[in-house]
Amino acid sequence: MSTIVQSPPATSPRPLQAPAERLIGGVRAAWRRSVLLRALVIAPALFVTAAILLVFLDLLIPLRAVLRETLRWIPPLLGLGFVAFSIHRVLRPPPPRRFALLAEERIPALQNRLLTAFDAADALPDGVVVRAFVADAERRLAEADPRGVAPARLKVPAMVLGIGLALAGIFSIALPQVAGEAWTRWMHPADAYASRWAEVRAETLPNAAPAPMPLFDELRWRVQPPAYAGIGPQEGRGDEPVSALAGSRIRLRSRFPDRWDGVRAAVIGGRALPVRRAGGEWVIDYTMAADARGLSLEAVAGGEVIDRRVVPLLALPDQPPDVQLTVPAADLILAEGTGRLTIRATAGDDYGIGGFWLHWTHSRGSGESYEFVEGDWQFARVSRNGRTATGELVVDLATLKLQPGDVMHIRAVARDRNDVTGPGESVSRTRIIRVARPDEFDEVNTDIGLPAELPKDPVLSQRMIILMTERLVREAPRLSRADLLKRSGEVAREQGRLRDVVGEQVYVRSSESGVQGQDLDFGYLETSGAQHEHTEAGIAEAERPSAEELLEEASEATGRGTIDEISHKHDEGTILDVNRDLMALHNLMWRSESELNLAKPDSSLPFQYQALRMIQAMQQAERVFPRGNVRVDPIDVAEARGQGKLDDVAPSVRARGAALPSLGPLLAELDRVAAGLGRRPARQSSLEISALAARALEAGADREAAALVSRAAGEAGAGRADRARDLLGRARERLAPGSGAAARPLPTTADPAAAEYFRRIGRMP
Template identity: 30%
Template sequence: MSAERFFSHWVAPARRRSFLDTLGLALPVLAALTAIAWRISGLAAAAALFLAGGVLALVLARRRATRQDRAWLIHRLDASRPELEDSSALLFSPPATITPLQALQRTRIADRLDQASPHDLVPRWSKQWLLGLFCVAAVIVAGALLWPRPGEGPPRLAPSQEGIATAPGLPRLVAQNLRILPPAYTGLPKRDSAKLDVQAPLGSRLEWTLRFDPEAQGPRLLLVDGKPLPLRRDGDNWVAGLTLDRSFLYRVDPAADRGPTPPLHRIDAQPDNPPQVKALTPALTVVKAGQHSWTPAFAATDDYGVASSARLRITLAIGEGENVTFSEREIPVSGTGAAQDRRFAPVLNFSSFGFSAGGDMVVQLIVHDNRTPSPQEVRGPSLILRWPSARVPESGGLEGMVNTTLPAYFRSQRQIIIDAEALLKQKRALSSDRYLAKSGTIGNDQQILRGRYSQFLGGEEEGEPELPTADAEHHFDGDGHDHGPPVRHSPGFGAPEDVLAEFGHAHDESPASSLDPETRAILKKAVDEMWGSERELKQGRPDLALPYANRALRFIKEVQQATRIFLSRVGPELPPIDPTRRMTGDREGIGNRTLQLAGIKRSDGPAAAAWRALESDAVPDPTALGNWVRANAGRLPDPLALTAAIDAVRQQPRCAACRARLQGLLWTAMERPTGQPMPRQRPDAMGARYLHALQGGGS
């Protein structure tokens, strides 16, 4: 057997025993520390500590096992086996380095060692340490399990803070505790409050534990504007509970309406706010050369936590000109980070969505919180990814110029107006040549759009409006066409339509042949205004082009609405004018034109009546005022404070401080009056003389 195999054979049992002994010593210590961490910081902290401690225990056990090396084995063999004659080191010496006498001695001790077992060298268990550590760990774990957490176990009652004088024979509150158990989705721990005025999340479970002296008979909690909540006996204490669904006021009544009135206590329900979504990517992004994907980033925050999964709504805009089609889809996305502040950054590959040049991709994140039931859903801001289309040559009008087309949304009339206004703002920062070039580019877009709308007029409006001459392209008798009988109209001087109607006719084969005459006329006005806008833009005068462009947009919208809305085109029916009464001053039969001011219906009647009653030292109606507070609780700044002031006046109608507080709260709670018409100012001396002269009084 070689020296290495001999060494491994003899140290393996000892190393195994050392490794297990170390783990046995570490296990109770680790269990005690984990139980303490679980009690103090919760399950997550306990699991993290257990994993970290387990890894550390394995490292220490391995290091302790490696102490059984060759020197340890030689020492243990010489100490435990006298027959080896302190020559164990010869077993590990290379044969070439020993003398013949040492080789003979090596053979003798090897034969003697074969009669022994490696288990004879195994160290003993640390029984005393193991027993002591396990006992201490058991005590610690039991204490951690049995020790009550905040909000668990029987509550510790605090002295009462009611401040009511002691009355013989009447029970009074001497100790109190209010336990708040928030909803599980909030992740908040249970807690005890020594005070009876608390703020708690909406949906929490409230548990009162009260003690009275002397013993009470049928105590209860009196809810203002609500039903009384009875208390039940639990040993020496009285307990009650309810689920918090709204804010309310209450008082503890130990003596069933006997004795002094207990003070009011207030419970404020804190609603769960909806999540907030913020965009971390700019609102508008342009695709760069070679870009194949987009990663929009959002941040979602919530007071109790945002769900780890959300939905991303993706809208693709495809099309040109005024006709744009949309496609919409939603995909699931996952967030990263803490629950209260998550980040969503999905990677969107263009090929997966069919996104290409000339389109817009609009994304919107839809998140929801962890509220149960009915989680709140919120839609974040929209982010736009714009991919400009490739430059395609397009013919532009009679000039034969080649213009580069822009994406469809740049060639709409509204976008032309926006571009012209933006160019005016940049005028100071641009050179004259650059300014003229940009204005000409917008003019080319206007020319392209004008050509598209001219198609609905048979192309007759493509180009500058024609002058009223006979140079237009008309058809006459003998030109080879079947004209039919001539149509005669009363020509209007200078009107090209009338010249055409008198001497010839036009071959209208356009889609506009089905348009009604009024719509066609409006469309022609829009095209004419576009030509004016184009003319000014190409001359570098966008300020003068804007009026034409705005009128063109107005006519376009009128044409679009004309295909959907049909209104009766009837003028106002005005009474006939009698010219004989003009300049005579005869006012017979003329009605009074003074407008009667109608009063505004207000909902503050009970509040105003109560305020006037307080002002006049009268007693307001608390029932009507309480109903008004409940009906308008949504707009009042603090309805509970107003309810408490009403209750104080109900209990003590002649309390000056209570009345003043209620009056002040009513003044701030009532709606502000709207602006009233100002009376006409009285004329001064000169104005009075002028009016007197008009009435025929002379100067």
């Protein structure tokens, strides 16, 4: 029999919708409950089982701290990972057809009615047979019970969880000391208290070797910086140097074994420190000194030192603030003591800025009339960004009543917040603000205080004309066309006056004699005095050439561009050769004046800059010679030494100073101890090496090298001779870089000073 499946009309209802969905929803709910119940039982079982296995593994084979630091995350990751996986399955269940298959598999009474209804519900045609199938399927689906479709199967996980909890309880009740130690080792992974774990293993395992006398375990330290630093405490462990600011509170602690009588502590080269008990630990509190070198710890049992540990200390310097005066960026020379001056400075410090201000000095006059006044200015606005501060102040120079020749020295001052070894104070570079005298206008380098009404008599220098033009360029967008023409014309007139001075120099140099007067005023060379006044040695007006003759001579000097003119010549006129630069300067000033007359100050600036460069080059080319013969005989220092006369000087007894520290004895001891590692008792080697670490710190040796020696002492005490020898070699390399040869062995003497003496003279005692 074959059945042709046709699509029902769009208006026909979907059969079996409510019974099928009800059954599939029940199967889905039963499956979700089963998944959640299994997660709640299997996850703790995984956690407990993994934790018990790790604890027993550590008991049989003691693990290093780095391994415990990593492996302790396995139990929670297993448990939480299984829970997360189960929640993911519940939130994203399989498709409904999978639940239909599950129901058909677990409920035989359905006889594939649910799967058939699910797959062909939309394709069944309407008819008597279809209605009969639908009625039978609905009856069977309504009688089906989905509660047993997805059983939880919790028997095995519950047994594993129960056995694990029972083992943990028995272990904690029977061996509470071992359980507590195991909890500490896994909750706070560290190589500390290794000797305690050895004692626990010796008490727990029947075949374990008896625990030796406990030594210093790994030290744990906490550094509380001073309050001004504004940073939190730091914690660490190990034998590395402890770095801290002076004034920091350092706390050292470690386990205090029951077999010890006490712990002694002292500052290297200083006083003893009190040691207190806190539970099962010893604790030392020490305030970091600026010259601290290290701490020496000794464990005492039975009236003798059984272990020694040296902790190098490194005092971190608190550097003073870094102060920069950013505005003004250079020294200023003002035309007048007016205007508004902006001062801006920045300061930075490792631990913050405490105070920030400006210091000024106002000086006037010279010689016996010299006077000065100084004081401080507070910034009008200070912005702070972390450990950096920026201050700004605008000064009205008119309130300072500056006169020509007055000088203001300004610098920024910053102070940090160090209240232990400070405070540290720094100053910025000093900026000088000077008001030019009437004959120093050529040195003005800023338009601050530049007078609005230009002086009529003195000729302005090219530098001042540049400043005026630059200010006009900045203000041009805000000026009307008439104001721009007026202001630009005023600057053009000043440029023309200076060009006339240059033209006068061209005329003087083009005279028949070609000799300049000794008292001639070089106004074009950046001097702003009155215009030239020729002396009686000047040239008469009638002898001066006309403008056409002057231009003709200039053309002859500069050339007309022919090949003959640029070829090598020996007989060129001396005066015209000198005038070539002056004529070029004259032409540049003329071009500048022309652009200014056209109200184009921006186009005039390139010619002004080039003219200023030419003037500066001429100034550098000047030579000054002495008017008479000057001779200073050289002094033979070697010959003259000791020839002077000393009056009323009596000889004094020369005291013997302290000998310079030498690392020779220490290197020799390091070589001797390293050679004996493995052949002497471990404890004896450890005590000798720790004594060398304290000796190195007392002698001012490198802290890192002393830390390596201290670590070598711990390795030697644990019986690891190879590692101790390697650490001693690294320490020796830091103490004497590049010295691969062994140090000369010292003579056997109890006095180190005598041993060093015999070593230096090369003799044995």
